[in-house]
Amino acid sequence: MKFSAQLLALLPPLAVASPVNLTRAGLHKLFVRQDVQTAINASLPNVTIFATGGTIASQGTSNTQTTGYSVGLGVQQLVDAVPELLNISNIAGYQISNVGSGSINETISLKLAKMINEELAKDTVSGVVVTHGTDTLEETAFFLESTVNSTKPVILVGAMRPATALSADGPLNLYQAVTLAGSPAGRDRGTMIVLNDRIGSAFYTTKNNANTLDTFFSTEAGQLGVFINQVPFFFFAPSEPVGRVVFDVTNVTDLAQVDIVYSHQDMDPALFNASYSSGAKGIVFAGVGAGGMSDKASLAAEELYNATGIPIVASHRSTDGFVPDGGDFTIASGFYNPQKARIVLQLGLTAGWGEDKIKEAFAKSYPKP
Numbered sequence: 001m002k003f004s005a006q007l008l009a010l011l012p013p014l015a016v017a018s019p020v021n022l023t024r025a026g027l028h029k030l031f032v033r034q035d036v037q038t039a040i041n042a043s044l045p046n047v048t049i050f051a052t053g054g055t056i057a058s059q060g061t062s063n064t065q066t067t068g069y070s071v072g073l074g075v076q077q078l079v080d081a082v083p084e085l086l087n088i089s090n091i092a093g094y095q096i097s098n099v100g101s102g103s104i105n106e107t108i109s110l111k112l113a114k115m116i117n118e119e120l121a122k123d124t125v126s127g128v129v130v131t132h133g134t135d136t137l138e139e140t141a142f143f144l145e146s147t148v149n150s151t152k153p154v155i156l157v158g159a160m161r162p163a164t165a166l167s168a169d170g171p172l173n174l175y176q177a178v179t180l181a182g183s184p185a186g187r188d189r190g191t192m193i194v195l196n197d198r199i200g201s202a203f204y205t206t207k208n209n210a211n212t213l214d215t216f217f218s219t220e221a222g223q224l225g226v227f228i229n230q231v232p233f234f235f236f237a238p239s240e241p242v243g244r245v246v247f248d249v250t251n252v253t254d255l256a257q258v259d260i261v262y263s264h265q266d267m268d269p270a271l272f273n274a275s276y277s278s279g280a281k282g283i284v285f286a287g288v289g290a291g292g293m294s295d296k297a298s299l300a301a302e303e304l305y306n307a308t309g310i311p312i313v314a315s316h317r318s319t320d321g322f323v324p325d326g327g328d329f330t331i332a333s334g335f336y337n338p339q340k341a342r343i344v345l346q347l348g349l350t351a352g353w354g355e356d357k358i359k360e361a362f363a364k365s366y367p368k369p
């Protein structure tokens with residue numbers, strides 16, 4: 001592994017890269033396997049990296065700077081910083097975008113889902129890695145969990161420290177992600193999140209701390225596994241999350257607009273109408289406790305539902321836990337947190353599902369009393 005000082009010397013001047021052209025024709029495959037190795041090692045797995053930006057692709061102005069850095073490293077630079085990757089895999093890379101993950105949008109998510117489905121359909125490809133900012137990594141991971149139809153591993157990876165930092169975490173995280181993507185142990189487990197020596201299910205894992213390395217976990221569902229000396233160890237045999245629904249987005253170009261409304265004391269009931277007026281086809285609210293909100297807000301939501309039929313999903317603003325079916329106008333999110341419930345609702349609405357089918361999809365993921 002190269003040290004940060006060496007990495008620093010490799011880097012171009014600070015620059016915030018503009019997003020790449022996302023049309024299929026304009027998509028630039030940065031390198032092919034033959035370009036990075038004199039010969040493909042037939043005994044190694046072929047792993048494809050899709051780079052989107054984030055802290056893992058960011059640089060600061062000094063090796064002690066761990067906030068306020070800039071995104072801009074490309075997929076080739078990420079791979080060049082970890083030459084050991086070529087001892088464990090034949091790598092190909094695509095630059096999908098180069099942005100902070102707050103700017104990942106449905107165009108990028110759909111592009112990723114389509115390209116990953118195509119890539120994994122190739123017999124020669126063992127698995128894929130997506131490098132991504134950690135802030136919304138769980139959303140892209142869950143989106144891919146819900147749209148990639150393959151038994152091969154899809155691994156989302158990021159970093160909490162920029163590439164220039166002392167003890168940057170990106171290089172080892174990337175090494176572990178590529179290891180898992182190329183490993184038969186990663187099969188039949190859906191999309192996974194790798195950070196800080198841990199392997200989590202995209203279905204449940206969430207970012208819990210805005211700053212520290214040890215941020216990705218799920219309190220209730222736990223971790224799927226860990227890396228011991230860079231070898232993935234799974235605690236359980238392969239399985240898939242209860243209630244997982246996989247949508248076909250091959251021909252989808254836009255997703256239905258779904259907004260999240262945050263519930264709190266004295267919340268403004270007008271937010272439901274505002275969301276509908278701005279084009280939302282569905283609303284998720286991050287409820288207090290198990291999907292609650294004030295009487296005033298609830299009345300406004302019910303009036304909107306009665307007038308328009310817009311599906312309104314009750315989720316929870318607490319990190320973990322589940323929302324049961326309340327037998328009212330709302331659809332219970334079960335264990336899905338608001339950002340994941342939003343994706344289920346978006347995909348269901350985009351597929352043309354009616355309220356009953358959407359309700360059924362949510363209900364598959366939690367127990368009936």
Ligand code: ASP
Binds near residue numbers: 055056100136159
């Ligand atoms: N700002 C970063 C992002 O793109 C944070 C990170 O990657 O850790 O999400």
